[in-house]
Amino acid sequence: MSKTLINTFSKKLLTWHAASGRSGLPWQGNRDPYAVWVSEIMLQQTQVATVLERYPRFMKRFPTVKKLAAADIDEVLAEWAGLGYYSRARNLHACAKQVMHDFSGKFPHDPLLLEQLKGIGRSTAGAIAAFAFHERAPILDANVKRILARLFAIEGAVQDKAVNDRLWKLAQDLLPNQPKDMPVYTQALMDFGATWCTARKPVCISADKKCPFAKDCQANLSNQVLALPQKTVKAKSPEFDCDMLLIRSGNFVLLQKRPSKAIWGGLWSLPESPWRPRSEKGHQTAHGSKELLAITLPGENIADLAKSIRGLKSGNRIKHVFTHRRLWMQIWEANASKALAFFSPNLKWVPLAQLGRYGLPQPIKILLQGLSLVRGDDLKN
DNA sequence: AAGTCGGGGGG
DNA sequence: CCCCCAGACTT
Numbered sequence A: 001m002s003k004t005l006i007n008t009f010s011k012k013l014l015t016w017h018a019a020s021g022r023s024g025l026p027w028q029g030n031r032d033p034y035a036v037w038v039s040e041i042m043l044q045q046t047q048v049a050t051v052l053e054r055y056p057r058f059m060k061r062f063p064t065v066k067k068l069a070a071a072d073i074d075e076v077l078a079e080w081a082g083l084g085y086y087s088r089a090r091n092l093h094a095c096a097k098q099v100m101h102d103f104s105g106k107f108p109h110d111p112l113l114l115e116q117l118k119g120i121g122r123s124t125a126g127a128i129a130a131f132a133f134h135e136r137a138p139i140l141d142a143n144v145k146r147i148l149a150r151l152f153a154i155e156g157a158v159q160d161k162a163v164n165d166r167l168w169k170l171a172q173d174l175l176p177n178q179p180k181d182m183p184v185y186t187q188a189l190m191d192f193g194a195t196w197c198t199a200r201k202p203v204c205i206s207a208d209k210k211c212p213f214a215k216d217c218q219a220n221l222s223n224q225v226l227a228l229p230q231k232t233v234k235a236k237s238p239e240f241d242c243d244m245l246l247i248r249s250g251n252f253v254l255l256q257k258r259p260s261k262a263i264w265g266g267l268w269s270l271p272e273s274p275w276r277p278r279s280e281k282g283h284q285t286a287h288g289s290k291e292l293l294a295i296t297l298p299g300e301n302i303a304d305l306a307k308s309i310r311g312l313k314s315g316n317r318i319k320h321v322f323t324h325r326r327l328w329m330q331i332w333e334a335n336a337s338k339a340l341a342f343f344s345p346n347l348k349w350v351p352l353a354q355l356g357r358y359g360l361p362q363p364i365k366i367l368l369q370g371l372s373l374v375r376g377d378d379l380k381n
Numbered sequence B: 001a002a003g004t005c006g007g008g009g010g011g
Numbered sequence C: 001c002c003c004c005c006a007g008a009c010t011t
Helices: A003-020 A033-042 A048-061 A065-070 A073-080 A087-102 A122-133 A142-151 A161-173 A179-195 A288-292 A303-308 A352-357 A362-370 A376-380
Strands: A239-249 A252-257 A313-321 A326-335 A347-351
Touching: A003 A179, A033 A048, A033 A087, A033 A122, A048 A073, A065 A087, A073 A087, A073 A352, A122 A179, A142 A161, A142 A179, A252 A352, A313 A362, A347 A352
Parallel strands: A239 A326
Antiparallel strands: A239 A252, A252 A347, A313 A326
């Protein structure tokens, strides 16, 4: 039934791209596998507008896979701070080491080998192979899933295995025959999904532009475009409270390195209490230093720290929204002596002027800026 | 198959 | 307020 479209899709898409594709993005037209790889990782679940500012900075700081592999993970996380999903930065660093040690510093061409590297899944492997090496490997990101679900009127949630398998098969079958077309074709797919076949306002609805697939698209023909791909119901995100210590000593502030494999993993932040589920009936805030004595950090107890601090005062209360969690952070402020004994390597007095060298969670970075503890410039580099 | 990972853009 | 995004990894 869709045989015609299977055979004509890539050519039509390439024609569309020549007229209406995006251009001028900093990572486009670059066939350096390292540059391609960094852009693909940075763009995972992150919009182009955000990456636009951060990508050139990252490439300037770490121009080659060799330099990235040789860097300290804290430097990489500091450069990544604010982009979110910090496992991407940890995996990026680990992958750079893999490429240096297992592949003599050169990315493999085979998408199956690329997929074995840290942080590279099937879709990202396909993108790197197509952009950097002209391999006939498909991608299946959110754009492509949406395009294919509509073109072929595929019912069911895209995360369902059977549906996902079918989408991958289609993505493979639609590839252009000529390997030389792979970079532009892959870019065209992303461009078409991001700018024309969008989730909420595809051009076939607004009707000021003419979709080249209007007569091929099963969803369009059956007036189901906005219903595909099928959405799944998401649970409401749970809410939590926690306390954070903002302890200063002169021009120093006390930071805690967060455990990896958790939220804000590997970043430096303020010493933090365990999270408490937010109850319906209020009493969400810890009142007074009594409860603060019970503050523990993941994997360590800092009751001694809390006991040693005099004059804790409640400061800002910050609400922060994650993908599936909401967190209220109560800040407790005090001055203390730097002579306080800390035996944990996860606690560190940091000069305010050097905060920019540390990867801080975005709300903490904003907090410190808002309190004018540091000039904005100190946090930008 | 479902949960876990951030943060910002835009309706 | 909501949904969405050049996903991968863990359980």
